[in-house]
Amino acid sequence: MQSDHPGFVVADYAVFAVTIIISLGIGIYYAFSGGKQKTTSEYLVGNRQMSILPVALSLMVSFESSIMMLGFPGEVYSYGIMFWLSNAGFMIALLLGTRIVVPLYFELKYKEGEKSKRQTSNKQRSLDSYFKVARQAGNEETGDIDENSVAINPSPNESVTEAEPALACSENTTSSEILLSPIDYSDPVQFNKRSLSDEDRLKLLKTKWIPSSNSYIYPKNNQNRRYNKSWENDYSWLRYSPSQDGAYCSLCIAFQDHPSENPRYNEFVTIPYNDWKNALGEKRGRLALHSNSERHLKALEKGGLLLSVSDQRRPSIVQSISKAYSDKVEKNRASLLSLIDVIITLGKRNIALRGNWKSSFDLVLKEHIEQKCSYGKYLSPLAQNEFIHCCELEIRSKIVSRCNQSNFFSVMADECADCSNQAQLSICIRYCYTENDAWYVTEDFCGFVELVKTNAETISTCILNKLREWGFDLTRLRGQGYDGCSTMTGEVSGVKTRITQELSNAKYFVHCRSHCINLVAAIVGEITWFISASSKRKNIMKSVMKDEGQIAIQFDLMYDQEGLFSQEKRLLPTLAETRWTSRTDTLTWLLKHYDKVLDILDEIQNQTVGNSDATSYKMTLLNFEILVVAVVTQFLLGYLRPLSIELQSENCDLVEAHVQARSLAASFLEIREHAEEAFDGLFKRASTIANKNDITINKPRTSGRQRHRANAAAETVEQHYRINIFIPLIDHIIKHLNDRFRTILSQCFTDFTCYHGTFVS
Numbered sequence: 001m002q003s004d005h006p007g008f009v010v011a012d013y014a015v016f017a018v019t020i021i022i023s024l025g026i027g028i029y030y031a032f033s034g035g036k037q038k039t040t041s042e043y044l045v046g047n048r049q050m051s052i053l054p055v056a057l058s059l060m061v062s063f064e065s066s067i068m069m070l071g072f073p074g075e076v077y078s079y080g081i082m083f084w085l086s087n088a089g090f091m092i093a094l095l096l097g098t099r100i101v102v103p104l105y106f107e108l109k110y111k112e113g114e115k116s117k118r119q120t121s122n123k124q125r126s127l128d129s130y131f132k133v134a135r136q137a138g139n140e141e142t143g144d145i146d147e148n149s150v151a152i153n154p155s156p157n158e159s160v161t162e163a164e165p166a167l168a169c170s171e172n173t174t175s176s177e178i179l180l181s182p183i184d185y186s187d188p189v190q191f192n193k194r195s196l197s198d199e200d201r202l203k204l205l206k207t208k209w210i211p212s213s214n215s216y217i218y219p220k221n222n223q224n225r226r227y228n229k230s231w232e233n234d235y236s237w238l239r240y241s242p243s244q245d246g247a248y249c250s251l252c253i254a255f256q257d258h259p260s261e262n263p264r265y266n267e268f269v270t271i272p273y274n275d276w277k278n279a280l281g282e283k284r285g286r287l288a289l290h291s292n293s294e295r296h297l298k299a300l301e302k303g304g305l306l307l308s309v310s311d312q313r314r315p316s317i318v319q320s321i322s323k324a325y326s327d328k329v330e331k332n333r334a335s336l337l338s339l340i341d342v343i344i345t346l347g348k349r350n351i352a353l354r355g356n357w358k359s360s361f362d363l364v365l366k367e368h369i370e371q372k373c374s375y376g377k378y379l380s381p382l383a384q385n386e387f388i389h390c391c392e393l394e395i396r397s398k399i400v401s402r403c404n405q406s407n408f409f410s411v412m413a414d415e416c417a418d419c420s421n422q423a424q425l426s427i428c429i430r431y432c433y434t435e436n437d438a439w440y441v442t443e444d445f446c447g448f449v450e451l452v453k454t455n456a457e458t459i460s461t462c463i464l465n466k467l468r469e470w471g472f473d474l475t476r477l478r479g480q481g482y483d484g485c486s487t488m489t490g491e492v493s494g495v496k497t498r499i500t501q502e503l504s505n506a507k508y509f510v511h512c513r514s515h516c517i518n519l520v521a522a523i524v525g526e527i528t529w530f531i532s533a534s535s536k537r538k539n540i541m542k543s544v545m546k547d548e549g550q551i552a553i554q555f556d557l558m559y560d561q562e563g564l565f566s567q568e569k570r571l572l573p574t575l576a577e578t579r580w581t582s583r584t585d586t587l588t589w590l591l592k593h594y595d596k597v598l599d600i601l602d603e604i605q606n607q608t609v610g611n612s613d614a615t616s617y618k619m620t621l622l623n624f625e626i627l628v629v630a631v632v633t634q635f636l637l638g639y640l641r642p643l644s645i646e647l648q649s650e651n652c653d654l655v656e657a658h659v660q661a662r663s664l665a666a667s668f669l670e671i672r673e674h675a676e677e678a679f680d681g682l683f684k685r686a687s688t689i690a691n692k693n694d695i696t697i698n699k700p701r702t703s704g705r706q707r708h709r710a711n712a713a714a715e716t717v718e719q720h721y722r723i724n725i726f727i728p729l730i731d732h733i734i735k736h737l738n739d740r741f742r743t744i745l746s747q748c749f750t751d752f753t754c755y756h757g758t759f760v761s
Helices: 010-032 040-048 052-063 066-070 074-079 081-108 122-131 148-152 175-180 198-206 250-254 286-291 294-310 317-321 323-348 363-369 381-405 456-470 495-502 513-518 526-532 535-547 580-592 594-605 611-621 624-648 654-673 675-692 717-740 744-751
Strands: 238-241 246-249 409-417 423-435 438-450 477-482 508-511
Touching: 052 081, 198 250, 198 294, 246 250, 250 294, 323 381, 381 423, 381 438, 409 456, 423 456, 438 456, 456 495, 477 495, 535 594, 580 594, 580 624, 594 611, 594 675, 611 624, 624 654, 624 675, 624 717, 654 675, 654 717, 675 717
Parallel strands: 409 477, 477 508
Antiparallel strands: 238 246, 409 423, 423 438
């Protein structure tokens, strides 16, 4: 048996040397005399001009390189049958690739992730499916037609096709990226390159891009001319694209036909029109020519059909054909209207959406609930929330429509925490509208917005973004109204300053007058909250008050206009953190029933739960200083209560409110000048309550240095509380009234008496 050679023989070295020399010669030839590749297309694919044989040789050399050949020992070539089978398979694959795959894709010039722009053959679709090239094109090539498209496209030969990529798209942007990007409904170019639904078409036809301010200046083109927004008044189909600085036709985009190679044919559709010099004119005005073109007139007809079906001015094709279908639709709508009526009724009264035996009889709703099918009843929490959201959108759309019809409006906002301690921003608007030849000033609540942060930048951005999202025309925004904290009213970086910087016309700021008064004087009503938080404690309170024959407590009453509640609902008067009128009511009730509150706390002390808190509250009430503060605060807040109610009324008149505020400031100033006489009656009232409940009448201990409370020297107890409590509190109220309701504004308000509330309404 002949022994194997462990390495190369002379013949092997000769073949290897010839291969290296040929490869080196090819490289030298193309490097010096054969021409250099100047582009990546020439270097990688031979500028797509190489024949089949060079491509096949290049692929073979890449796989059968010298490194691969040197990597196999001699035994593999002698006895490795699997090696020869692998080479045979490679040759077969190479033959199939060079004869079938490469010619096909060479002809189509495919790139990875792109679709063919013409109808492909069965062989091409099979290969595309295998190599996953045309996955995105599958939906367009199936030829599915929905029901609604029949009413929009009457001709069977017409269909909505995908348009050419817009000029704003990058070369490297794939069609899948375009399809998955979110739609900006105010920019018409975003509706290109998409398979539009009827809902998308309606949004395109009804939505226009609105500049952020009325002083917005459109950019100039190379002819030193700009887009003119007044053109939209004569051509309602005209839409401006801020991203392309060009004009589009909303109708032709919504109902596109097959694109043409003629650029003039694709103007206003896939190509933005920005030749502003020739936009108007009798002979060469492009707007008039496009408006009278055959393509535009067909789109106009389809758009009219779509809008008429959407506005229910004419039935759809399905409704016209099937009477049974139409009856079913009417029945379902009646059921939904009954459900929505219940939701609206409960929502107006702030009542939870759950069952109650006090219900009105509705045959339609009863039949709907008792139907045998377990689906389509719309009684789940998810369906209820969807109905509530739909009601929200409908109400807000009417508010936006009515507000945009007025010339100007103002925005009001305030932040508070909900029951989950999450910051919520409430946004309201104030505007004038006309109805039956009369003008009305109205304030409408627009919604709550959850805040991630409560700084000025976040709040101002949130207000502007939400107003734009809801559809308000910010060019009409003139006024702002917030509370007086530095975050909202800061002159350097407050919310009002930031909004004024972005919208120069929104420069009129008015401090929330009612909020000013609410922040003047405050007292925490923890005792009422402590009693109201437990049903047992409330029962103890009712028992104590009933035993003494004092049932006539100051309760809040709630009546129903439609007889939903047959009796009054009595609630313990509690203190709201931001509502000043509740402070007066709570303090009045507390002072009137001071002894009974102490008895209630005594009863609660006997319980195992809450006895420590009850003891603490009782010790607080037995403090004479606390009693004097409660009496003084209730007296001063009683003067402020009518003004607060007036400022919170729906028909609040600015002139009258300012006059009342100045009159109230004068009354407080007169009380301040006669402080001894005014406080004498208050101190006697506090002493009477103290003697009735065995409370020691004394004053706190004084010291040479006191940092946590007033410590002015006084000879008597009455003098101490008058100097350290009554006079500082009334001075504080007078100062804030003068700051918030300045005298200099009186003349300004007088000049605007033509807008007086009584004259307006």
